[in-house]
Amino acid sequence: xxxxxxxxxxxxxxxxxxxxxxxxxxxxxxxxxxxxxxxxxxxxxxxxxxxxxxxxxxxxxxxxxxxxxxxxxxxxxxxxxxxxxxxxxxxxxxxxxxxxxxxxxxxxxxxxx
Amino acid sequence: xxxxxxxxxxxxxxxxxxxxxxxxxxxxxxxxxxxxxxxxxxxxxxxxxxxxxxxxxxxxxxxxxxxxxxxxxxxxxxxxxxxxxxxxxxxxxxxxxxxxxxxxxxxxxxxxx
Numbered sequence: 001x002x003x004x005x006x007x008x009x010x011x012x013x014x015x016x017x018x019x020x021x022x023x024x025x026x027x028x029x030x031x032x033x034x035x036x037x038x039x040x041x042x043x044x045x046x047x048x049x050x051x052x053x054x055x056x057x058x059x060x061x062x063x064x065x066x067x068x069x070x071x072x073x074x075x076x077x078x079x080x081x082x083x084x085x086x087x088x089x090x091x092x093x094x095x096x097x098x099x100x101x102x103x104x105x106x107x108x109x110x111x112x113x
Numbered sequence: 114x115x116x117x118x119x120x121x122x123x124x125x126x127x128x129x130x131x132x133x134x135x136x137x138x139x140x141x142x143x144x145x146x147x148x149x150x151x152x153x154x155x156x157x158x159x160x161x162x163x164x165x166x167x168x169x170x171x172x173x174x175x176x177x178x179x180x181x182x183x184x185x186x187x188x189x190x191x192x193x194x195x196x197x198x199x200x201x202x203x204x205x206x207x208x209x210x211x212x213x214x215x216x217x218x219x220x221x222x223x224x225x226x
Contacts, residue, residue: 004155033214040122042115042201043156043216050212058213059115090155094214100146100205102214104155 006105023091032074036087117217136202150199
């Protein structure tokens with residue numbers, strides 16, 4: 001039972017490069033979320049999804065795109081990486097609207113040079 | 114500024130001391146969730162508070178919700194090194210079709226043995 005799996009765990013990019021972070025959950029959860037964590041800022045919501053084929057903006061969506069083509073996967077894309085996007089990214093999921101507890105992945109550390 | 118502000122930002126205590134972490138919301142709180150993050154790992158759910166005045170305890174950790182003040186507190190009694198980590202409060206902002214789940218600014222706790 002893997003829970004929420006994020007890949008890759010570490011990545012170094014140059015400014016302007018693109019990349020995709022993958023979040024996969026095997027719990028048949030409807031809701032999925034992407035957050036970024038920066039020192040002193042806690043977790044900030046980037047984008048989220050309330051079901052397959054849906055996405056919505058969070059608190060800090062600029063510079064990111066997401067897709068939820070399959071229920072179990074939630075992809076976070078950076079089209080043109082900037083140093084300000086250096087951060088630790090966390091994916092989380094929850095079963096339904098009625099269940100308010102999130103299950104988190106272990107995080108993906110991204111450095112943009 | 115973020116909707117959920119935590120204080121203090123960081124805390125260093127001697128083992129055996131009590132401590133309190135606060136979470137203040139700029140909007141009405143309908144529920145508040147506490148999570149803990151061990152350094153370098155994902156978040157683990159601790160407790161949920163869903164009613165004004167509610168108080169919950171688990172082992173040496175007690176959380177309270179004051180809806181009128183839009184605040185929650187997390188109190189640790191007789192702290193131990195195992196309590197070290199980052200504590201985050203979270204709120205489900207789902208209203209009128211939006212289902213944002215946001216987090217506070219975080220409190221980093223260090224317990225000295």
